[in-house]
Amino acid sequence: MNEKLHCIGCGTEIQTENPQEPGYAPVSSLEKEDIICKRCFRLKNYNELQPVSLTDDDFLRILNGLGTQKGLIVKIVDIFDFNGSWLPGLHRFVGSNPVLLIANKVDLLPKSVNKNKVINWIKQEAKNLGLKPIDVLLVSAHKGSGMTEAMEAIEHYRRGEDVYVVGCTNVGKSTFINRIIKTATGTGDIITTSHFPGTTLDMIEIPLDDKKAIFDTPGIINHHQMAHYLDPSELKFIMPKKEIKPKTFQLNAGQTLFVGALARFDFIQGQRAAFTVHIANDLDIHRTKLEKADELYANHRGELLAPPSEKYIDQLPRLVRHEFSIKEAKTDIVFSGLGWITIQDTNCVIAAYAPEGVEVQVRPSLI
Numbered sequence: 001m002n003e004k005l006h007c008i009g010c011g012t013e014i015q016t017e018n019p020q021e022p023g024y025a026p027v028s029s030l031e032k033e034d035i036i037c038k039r040c041f042r043l044k045n046y047n048e049l050q051p052v053s054l055t056d057d058d059f060l061r062i063l064n065g066l067g068t069q070k071g072l073i074v075k076i077v078d079i080f081d082f083n084g085s086w087l088p089g090l091h092r093f094v095g096s097n098p099v100l101l102i103a104n105k106v107d108l109l110p111k112s113v114n115k116n117k118v119i120n121w122i123k124q125e126a127k128n129l130g131l132k133p134i135d136v137l138l139v140s141a142h143k144g145s146g147m148t149e150a151m152e153a154i155e156h157y158r159r160g161e162d163v164y165v166v167g168c169t170n171v172g173k174s175t176f177i178n179r180i181i182k183t184a185t186g187t188g189d190i191i192t193t194s195h196f197p198g199t200t201l202d203m204i205e206i207p208l209d210d211k212k213a214i215f216d217t218p219g220i221i222n223h224h225q226m227a228h229y230l231d232p233s234e235l236k237f238i239m240p241k242k243e244i245k246p247k248t249f250q251l252n253a254g255q256t257l258f259v260g261a262l263a264r265f266d267f268i269q270g271q272r273a274a275f276t277v278h279i280a281n282d283l284d285i286h287r288t289k290l291e292k293a294d295e296l297y298a299n300h301r302g303e304l305l306a307p308p309s310e311k312y313i314d315q316l317p318r319l320v321r322h323e324f325s326i327k328e329a330k331t332d333i334v335f336s337g338l339g340w341i342t343i344q345d346t347n348c349v350i351a352a353y354a355p356e357g358v359e360v361q362v363r364p365s366l367i
């Protein structure tokens with residue numbers, strides 16, 4: 001392309017190489033007089049928001065911009081990948097604006113999970129991470145549950161001001177916004193894009209009835225998400241599609257569980273005990289002896305231990321070991337973006353391994 005072309009919808013420079021990046025348009029569309037990027041095309045014609053990724057600089061500019069606007073910040077996180085989807089540092093940028101924290105994908109949690117415990121855990125975690133949300137809500141944007149309450153809460157807490165929705169990619173922000181768009185506007189033409197100073201991407205503006213609007217900011221890439229270490233074709237194996245069915249293993253000290261090649265759990269010391277694994281139902285769990293685990297991983301990652309499969313295994317960072325001494329019964333070891341293992345009994349020593357960069361955490365069981 002010699003001459004630079006810009007999308008008539010959002011002003012972003014048009015490119016034809018990468019459908020995931022801002023400004024993508026298929027080559028065939030370049031002959032038209034008014035070129036519109038795929039994202040704006042879908043928004044205009046289907047009222048549907050397409051996720052796009054952002055550079056870190058744009059992310060910082062957006063965050064900086066938020067502090068200078070007045071309004072309610074709605075932060076969306078993935079309940080299944082809480083730490084991986086957190087957006088660290090947001091609290092430093094929001095100024096005095098209130099933050100409503102919405103945890104999405106609640107439909108994936110087993111029915112036995114206690115919702116109040118989940119909310120309390122989120123509040124505690126948010127506090128540890130430096131954020132004091134005005135409220136915490138659980139929703140399933142996909143199934144629609146909790147959405148009415150979420151929209152009422154937004155209306156209540158915005159106190160007549162604008163609303164800015166932020167979240168990192170994959171949390172379900174588009175699904176959430178698309179639901180609001182459908183409920184709020186019915187048909188399309190009212191939605192516009194508006195420019196956020198200094199960013200390459202414009203925000204989607206959904207009008208509210210009092211001249212204020214909900215602004216959807218672009219999804220932000222959080223490099224430490226398990227999802228970014230996998231090829232999109234394999235992501236479907238780790239992202240549960242349905243409610244998780246817990247699987248319980250009775251283990252002796254000296255036994256190891258592998259979750260594909262993505263995670264490892266060693267029971268090092270303690271009485272024979274029960275461990276309940278909460279991960280996507282189709283993922284393979286492989287049980288072996290601790291003394292054989294290193295060798296098994298070295299020789300069989302990508303085949304017996306998969307995903308990732310042989311084709312993608314070399315993209316996966318090495319597994320990093322985290323050792324914990326557990327005193328309380330019913331403790332969860334959480335592998336961000338993959339799931340968690342509940343230790344049902346007291347007094348044991350375990351080691352949890354996750355790809356470098358992916359967090360492993362301990363929390364009181366949610367069940």
Ligand code: GDP
Pocket residue numbers: 051104105106107108139140141142143167168169170171172173174175176219240241242
């Ligand atoms: P975005 O990148 O934050 O805009 O996320 P998307 O809306 O594109 O959603 C990312 C993935 O999460 C998609 O595969 C969605 O189908 C899925 N997803 C979104 N909301 C939910 C939800 O409430 N429950 C479940 N189980 N999956 C969801």
